[in-house]
Amino acid sequence: MCGRKRRQLQKLTFTSQNYVGVGALSHLSDEIQKYEPKKVVIITDHILVELGLLDSVFSTLETNGIKYTVFSDIEPEPSVQLAQRLVDFVQEKQGDFIIGIGGGSALDLAKLSAVLSYHEGKVEQYLNLTGTKEVTERGIPKILIPTTSGTGSEVTNITVLSLETTKDVIAHDYLLADVTIVDPELTITMPKRVTAATGIDALTHAVEAYLSKNSSIVTDGLALHAVKLIARSLKKAVHEPNHLEARTDMSVASYMAGMAFFNAGVAGVHALAYPLGGQFHLPHGEANAVLLPYVMNHIKEACHTRMKDLLCALDASYTDMASEEATHIFIDKLFDIIKEVELPTKLELYSIPKDAIGLLTADAKKQTRLLARSPLELTYDDIYTIYTDAYEGRQ
Numbered sequence: 001m002c003g004r005k006r007r008q009l010q011k012l013t014f015t016s017q018n019y020v021g022v023g024a025l026s027h028l029s030d031e032i033q034k035y036e037p038k039k040v041v042i043i044t045d046h047i048l049v050e051l052g053l054l055d056s057v058f059s060t061l062e063t064n065g066i067k068y069t070v071f072s073d074i075e076p077e078p079s080v081q082l083a084q085r086l087v088d089f090v091q092e093k094q095g096d097f098i099i100g101i102g103g104g105s106a107l108d109l110a111k112l113s114a115v116l117s118y119h120e121g122k123v124e125q126y127l128n129l130t131g132t133k134e135v136t137e138r139g140i141p142k143i144l145i146p147t148t149s150g151t152g153s154e155v156t157n158i159t160v161l162s163l164e165t166t167k168d169v170i171a172h173d174y175l176l177a178d179v180t181i182v183d184p185e186l187t188i189t190m191p192k193r194v195t196a197a198t199g200i201d202a203l204t205h206a207v208e209a210y211l212s213k214n215s216s217i218v219t220d221g222l223a224l225h226a227v228k229l230i231a232r233s234l235k236k237a238v239h240e241p242n243h244l245e246a247r248t249d250m251s252v253a254s255y256m257a258g259m260a261f262f263n264a265g266v267a268g269v270h271a272l273a274y275p276l277g278g279q280f281h282l283p284h285g286e287a288n289a290v291l292l293p294y295v296m297n298h299i300k301e302a303c304h305t306r307m308k309d310l311l312c313a314l315d316a317s318y319t320d321m322a323s324e325e326a327t328h329i330f331i332d333k334l335f336d337i338i339k340e341v342e343l344p345t346k347l348e349l350y351s352i353p354k355d356a357i358g359l360l361t362a363d364a365k366k367q368t369r370l371l372a373r374s375p376l377e378l379t380y381d382d383i384y385t386i387y388t389d390a391y392e393g394r395q
Contacts, residue, residue, distance in 0.1 A: 010216040012263050015155050017179045020255055022248060024183040025145070029060045031179045035141050037097030039067050041090050043110040045102045046072040048147060051189055054101060057145075069093050074106045077162045077277045077284065083112055083123045090117040090140075098142040101186075103198070104151030104160075104284065107144045111175040112159040115139035127161070127168045128369060135172035144177040147186045149237070149250035150198025150285055152205055152258020154180045166278035166363040184244060184251040192238055195250075196341035197285030199234040202226065202254040203337070204288040207296070207310055208267050209260035211303055212373045222260035227313035229253035231337075238341045267374040268295045271367035272386060275360045280352055289343045290350070293334040294390040300327045302376040307331075335394060346393030357387045 019027045032040075040061060048054055049072055061068045071089050075082060090098070090113045100110020116123060118137040125133040144154040157175040160167055190198070203226075209215060210223040233249035240246065272295065273287035282290075300307060308326035311318050314333050318326055338345050348354075361384045365371075371378055378386075 010214070010218070010263070012216070012218055013157070013173060013176070014259060015177045015180045018155075018182070019180070020182040020252060022184055022244065024181045025056060025186065028057065028143070028145075028181060029064060031143060031181075032060065032066065032097070033064060035097055037066055037141075039069070039093060039095050040097045040099055041093055041095035041113075042068055042070045043074070043086065043098060043100045043102075043113065044070065044072050044106050045074045048102055053147065053186060053189060057099065057101065069095070074102060074109065076105055077167075077281060078105045078109055079162045080124050080127075083109055083159070083161055086113045087116045087123060090114070096140050098140060099145065100142060101145040101147060103146070103148040103194070104153040107146060107151065107153035108159040108161075110144060111142055111153075111177065112170060114142040115172070115174050116170075123161075123170070126170045128171060129168045129366065131170075135170070135174055138174045141178045143179040143181060145181045145183070145186065146251075146254070148190055148194060148198040149184075149187050149247070149254040150201035152202065152254055152261060154182065155255060155258040156262040158262075160274075160284075162278050164278070165275065165359065166366065167274035169369075180255075182251050182255050184248040187247050187251060188242060188244070190241070192241065192342075194285075195241065196234075196238045196343050197283055197289060198254070199230060199237065199250055199285075199341065200289040200292070200338060200343065201285035202250070202257045203230050203234070204269050204292050205257035205261040205266060206230070206253070207292070208269055208373075209257065209264040210310060211299070211306055211375050212261075212264040212267055213375055214373055215264040219260040219264035222256045223264070224309065224313045226253040226257040226260065227310060229256075231314045234337065235340050265370070265373040267370055268299065268378050268386075271370040271378070272360070272364045272383060274367055275363035276347075276352075278363065279356065279360065280350065282350060286343060289338050290345065290347055291386070291390055293331050293338070293345070293394075294386050296334060297331050297389070298378075298382060298386050299374065299376040300331065303327070306375075347387070347391040348393065352391070354391055357384060357391065360387050
């Protein structure tokens with residue numbers, strides 16, 4: 001159990017209303033009508049609008065006579081400046097209801113703008129590491145609808161924002177969605193690379209939640225089942241994009257992994273991934289993917305038993321194997337999965353200079369909120385070693 005005692009009591013938090021499965025979007029109309037909004041702000045990606053993925057949402061609002069406006073200037077790894085623009089937009093349009101539909105960036109910004117549009121001051125003043133203000137108002141109601149399978153943003157209370165060289169978060173339970181709609185049919189148009197990256201993101205959430213010092217019997221169950229679903233369906237979803245059963249598995253896995261890591265937390269992989277996004281704009285899922293096996297390899301001595309559990313979730317045929325041997329195979333499996341979905345397995349392939357490792361390490365060490373959950377304490381030297389291993393790749 002990663003050398004720790006199980007906590008006897010844990011507070012668990014989940015979103016209040018959830019629809020999960022094929023056809024879930026059909027519940028949007030009934031849920032919106034409950035709130036009787038006068039002006040809805042839809043936060044999404046312009047590509048989704050162009051693909052026609054929001055046509056049914058627009059039709060639902062129009063049928064119910066609800067006015068709406070669209071903010072579609074979403075960018076990957078959103079900045080504090082973009083978040084501020086969106087908060088200003090919601091205030092200017094006097095929106096009284098938010099629909100966030102898209103990937104993690106759109107959902108993160110949707111829930112943040114719903115809350116901070118009811119607050120004074122600037123977005124940067126609410127950041128976890130450097131902010132001086134606290135969230136005090138619930139803000140306006142929000143429905144979150146993911147179109148990717150990986151971020152888990154629809155069930156968490158966190159918004160991740162990019163700074164100059166790293167990332168920070170704004171977190172409060174008021175950011176939780178009032179309604180979550182997870183419909184696998186919305187993920188079919190995801191590009192192959194995005195399917196791969198978000199899928200590994202979901203896997204990372206499940207793995208880190210299971211190994212977290214804050215794990216519980218509930219989050220363990222969510223995390224392990226998410227790993228099983230990902231093991232059987234990620235490769236299929238990447239290479240057979242119209243395979244609805246695989247897409248459904250991945251949507252459910254992302255949702256379950258999101259609930260697991262929201263309550264148990266993520267740790268070293270995410271702490272090291274944030275500077276890669278901040279300094280080199282690596283998509284978050286790819287940053288997690290390129291680091292995941294190397295972080296696992298570094299912390300394995302503290303986690304043999306639990307890593308064996310994760311291996312058995314990936315492949316039940318290893319049940320009778322000794323824990324230490326299983327740990328090595330688990331790490332091998334992680335490399336195999338990342339290669340199967342055609343993502344890079346070393347930092348050098350992203351044209352990141354080796355002399356950047358020092359600055360990356362310094363920024364990662366600042367992520368104390370994340371590092372505190374690691375089953376093995378990660379010092380500056382540990383983090384530097386992991387980045388170096390990830391840069392050089394597996395020998």
